[in-house]
Amino acid sequence: xxxxxxxxxxxxxxxxxxxxxxxxxxxxxxxxxxxxxxxxxxxxxxxxxxxxxxxxxxxxxxxxxxxxxxxxxxxxxxxxxxxxxxxxxxxxxxxxxxxxxxxxxxxxxxxxxxxxxxxxxxxxxxxxxxxxxxxxxxxxxxxxxxxxxxxxxxxxxxxxxxxxxxxxxxxxxxxxxxxxxxxxxxxxxxxxxxxxxxxxxxxxxxxxxxxxxxxxxxxxxxxxxxxxxxxxxxxxxxxxxxxxxxxxxxxxxxxxxxxxxxxxxxxxxxxxxxxxxxxxxxxxxxxxxxxxxxxxxxxxxxxxxxxxxxxxxxxxxxxxxxxxxxxxxxxxxxxxxxxxxxxxxxxxxxxxxxxxxxxxxxxxxxxxxxxxxxxxxxxxxxxxxxxxxxxxxxxxxxxxxxxxxxxxxxxxxxxxxxxxxxxxxxxxxxxxxxxxxxxxxxxxxxxxxxxxxxxxxxxxxxx
Numbered sequence: 001x002x003x004x005x006x007x008x009x010x011x012x013x014x015x016x017x018x019x020x021x022x023x024x025x026x027x028x029x030x031x032x033x034x035x036x037x038x039x040x041x042x043x044x045x046x047x048x049x050x051x052x053x054x055x056x057x058x059x060x061x062x063x064x065x066x067x068x069x070x071x072x073x074x075x076x077x078x079x080x081x082x083x084x085x086x087x088x089x090x091x092x093x094x095x096x097x098x099x100x101x102x103x104x105x106x107x108x109x110x111x112x113x114x115x116x117x118x119x120x121x122x123x124x125x126x127x128x129x130x131x132x133x134x135x136x137x138x139x140x141x142x143x144x145x146x147x148x149x150x151x152x153x154x155x156x157x158x159x160x161x162x163x164x165x166x167x168x169x170x171x172x173x174x175x176x177x178x179x180x181x182x183x184x185x186x187x188x189x190x191x192x193x194x195x196x197x198x199x200x201x202x203x204x205x206x207x208x209x210x211x212x213x214x215x216x217x218x219x220x221x222x223x224x225x226x227x228x229x230x231x232x233x234x235x236x237x238x239x240x241x242x243x244x245x246x247x248x249x250x251x252x253x254x255x256x257x258x259x260x261x262x263x264x265x266x267x268x269x270x271x272x273x274x275x276x277x278x279x280x281x282x283x284x285x286x287x288x289x290x291x292x293x294x295x296x297x298x299x300x301x302x303x304x305x306x307x308x309x310x311x312x313x314x315x316x317x318x319x320x321x322x323x324x325x326x327x328x329x330x331x332x333x334x335x336x337x338x339x340x341x342x343x344x345x346x347x348x349x350x351x352x353x354x355x356x357x358x359x360x361x362x363x364x365x366x367x368x369x370x371x372x373x374x375x376x377x378x379x380x381x382x383x384x385x386x387x388x389x390x391x392x393x394x395x396x397x398x399x400x401x402x403x404x405x406x407x408x409x410x411x412x413x414x415x416x417x418x419x420x421x422x423x424x425x426x427x428x429x430x431x432x433x434x435x436x437x438x439x440x441x442x443x444x445x446x447x448x449x450x451x452x453x454x455x456x457x458x459x460x461x462x463x
Contacts, residue, residue, distance in 0.1 A: 002031075002038055006047055013208050014049055015056035022057065026066050026077050037067065037075040052210050103418035104450045109395055109442040110310045115365060117308075117358050124348035125341075132344050140336040144171025144316070145343040151350040152316055160274070161287035162300065168324045173313040173337035175273075175303055176205060181334065182299065182317065183209045185327055186235055186269065193233035195223050197427035197435060199244050199273070202237050215429045218243065222250035225257040234265070239273040240289050242394040245427050245440050255289050262297035269323075274302045276394050296320035304346065307359060314338055314346055366395055366444060373443050373451050382459055395444035398424065401437045403462055410439075413461050419454050 002022065009017035025031040038046070040054040058075055061067040067075045128136070135145075143149065149166035156162040172178040179202070188211045194202050196215035206213045214231040217224050223238050238258070240250035250258075262268040272289050290298040303315035319327060349355050370390070377388060377399075390397030403410070407423040414421045424438035443451065 002043060002046075004047065006049065013204060015053045015060075015207050016204075018047075018049075018053065019057040019060050022061060023066055026061075026080060031077045033077055033079050035077045036073075037077065039074060050210050052212065053207075056207055102415075102420040104446075104454050105420040106439075106441055106443075106446065106451075106454060107420045107422040108445050110445055111306055111308060112362070112365065112445050113309060115362060117354060120352075120354040120358075121345070121349065124345050124352070124354070127348055128341060128344045132340075135344065136340050138340070140338070140340050140343070142332050142334060142336055143167075143169065144336050144338065145340065145347065147347045148314075148343045148350075149316075151347055155350065155355075156288075156300075156318070161291035162318070163291075164300075164318050168319050168321065169316055170319065170327065171314065171316045171336060171338055171343065173315070174305075175275075175301060175315045176201075177337055178301060178315055178317050179205050180209065181327075181331065182271070183211060185323060185331060190234040190267075191232055193223075193228055193231055193236040195238060195243065196429050196431075197245060197424060198237075199239065200427060217431065218246065218248065220248065221254045222248050223254075223258070225254065225261050228258075229261055234267060235269045235271060236262075237271045237273060238289075239275065241272075241274050241286055242276055244275070244394075245396065245398070245422075245424055247390060247394060247396065247398060249286055250289075252292075255292060258289065259293060259295070259297065263295040268297060269320075270298045272298050272300045274300060276306050290318065293320075296322060299323065307355075307362070312342070312346075314342060369443055369446075369448070370395075370397070372448055373441070373446075376448075376452060376455060380455055380459065382455070382462060385462055389438075396440055396442040399439040399441055401439065401462065403437055405462070407436055410458075410461060414454070414457060417457055419457060421454075 002025070004018065004021045006014060006017060012020070022031070022037070031037070037043075037058075040051055040058060044051045044054045058067060062069065062075070065078050066080065068078050069075055146166060148171060149169040152169055152171075153164050153166045156164055170178065170181070172181065183206070188209065190211065192206055192211055192213040193216045194206075194213055195218050197218070203213055214233050216228050216231060216233075216236070222240055222243060223236065228236055236258075238250070240255060240258075242249055258270060262270050270289065270293075274288055288298075288300060290300040297320065299320065300318040301315070302317075304312050305315070346355075374388065374390070374397075377383065377386065380386075385402045387400040388397060389400065401410075407425050411421055411423060422440045422442075424435040424440060425432045428435050441451075
């Protein structure tokens with residue numbers, strides 16, 4: 001019988017830690033090849049955890065080949081080489097997360113911190129302290145300060161084509177917090193769908209909240225609506241404005257099909273994650289899916305972390321009226337998690353036009369940096385092996401490599417000299433083979449000389 005001390009899991013979710021424990025036992029030979037594992041129900045009962053937690057751990061082990069199944073018999077340990085130390089954990093590793101210090105980080109997609117508008121931000125903070133004495137000490141409304149919600153509504157109308165009332169906006173400290181509230185609002189009985197490949201933190205949040213999710217493949221136009229329709233999902237999380245990590249921008253035809261899918265059933269919803277829609281370098285940003293929604297099925301989410309700085313934890317979501325009414329009647333006891341000081345500072349920052357001007361400066365800065373990096377690539381002897389895929393948007397692009405080396409071999413060869421690099425295959429839960437040999441180059445917080453050094457190392461490895 002497998003027995004693990006799950007209290008030692010640290011910051012890992014329960015299913016992540018259980019996955020790691022079983023995987024290590026298989027790799028070290030403590031669980032023998034073809035040995036039968038306990039049933040999901042038995043293991044859940046033994047460790048006093050939910051059945052869903054065990055299902056998630058077993059599903060991941062099955063996906064990676066550590067387990068296999070026999071019809072009506074159960075789960076068995078697969079054939080692996082045993083007895084060596086497991087160095088990495090691809091199933092629970094979150095690409096882009098800073099696990100240790102690197103000299104050069106091509107996986108870091110945060111805003112360029114040296115371009116933060118310090119003087120303007122300091123100015124509005126001083127003004128808030130001097131003119132908002134009473135408001136700073138008063139209770140913050142549970143949805144967030146009205147003035148900020150009003151500024152957000154006007155910004156969404158001007159730049160995302162959305163006509164929304166401030167009364168339908170909820171402000172919170174970080175998208176993780178808002179997703180938690182959203183799961184509570186929609187219900188843990190819903191089946192959620194996520195893009196594959198896609199943003200992996202979403203499934204971590206779903207796992208932490210014990211909800212069921214399905215992986216849905218994407219193609220050149222975005223998420224497969226046909227596959228979504230077959231999945232039995234009630235709610236789908238998408239990033240149509242600029243998909244991470246593929247960079248796909250969903251065309252209007254696919255958006256219409258997605259909205260039609262949502263309208264087919266009474267309680268289907270689309271969560272539109274619009275995390276870096278501002279950074280489109282050719283023409284205006286594509287209007288949000290929410291702006292096309294005539295049936296009130298789109299939940300829109302965004303934040304200021306990507307445009308300003310990751311420490312500014314001001315996020316917001318726009319709910320359809322039906323969900324907003326439900327939120328007000330059942331969840332208004334939750335306090336707003338963003339301080340009055342930060343919210344009023346953001347109000348002043350937007351009202352004075354600082355935010356709009358900052359976005360324009362950053363678009364020009366990122367475009368210039370992208371062009372410089374692409375020029376370095378074009379001049380490199382590596383170009384005989386590379387195909388550049390970028391969509392004139394966002395702060396990353398893809399490099400497809402013609403090589404016999406595996407993604408893991410290249411990743412570790414780069415890591416040996418202090419360079420952090422992610423591959424598209426790391427963001428896939430299904431059909432990894434289709435996305436092999438594709439690097440993700442994040443350049444928003446990358447110096448040109450750092451990219452030159454990383455490029456030289458890649459030349460040494462691949463040529």
